[in-house]
Amino acid sequence: PGDSFNMDWFFTIPPEQREQEMICDGELRVIDADSDELLTDLPVQIVNSAAN
Numbered sequence: 001p002g003d004s005f006n007m008d009w010f011f012t013i014p015p016e017q018r019e020q021e022m023i024c025d026g027e028l029r030v031i032d033a034d035s036d037e038l039l040t041d042l043p044v045q046i047v048n049s050a051a052n
Helices: none
Strands: 021-031 038-047
Touching: none
Parallel strands: none
Antiparallel strands: 021 038
């Protein structure tokens, strides 16, 4: 508690998905490695702002 960290994400998006309006609609789950307890899950959306 009280600690923070930075995380960089890198994605490879297949060409056939690059034209879609919504590329990904999912979540990031953070799970304690020792207890398997779910610590948090965060909604993740990757959208193509250039899509019509």
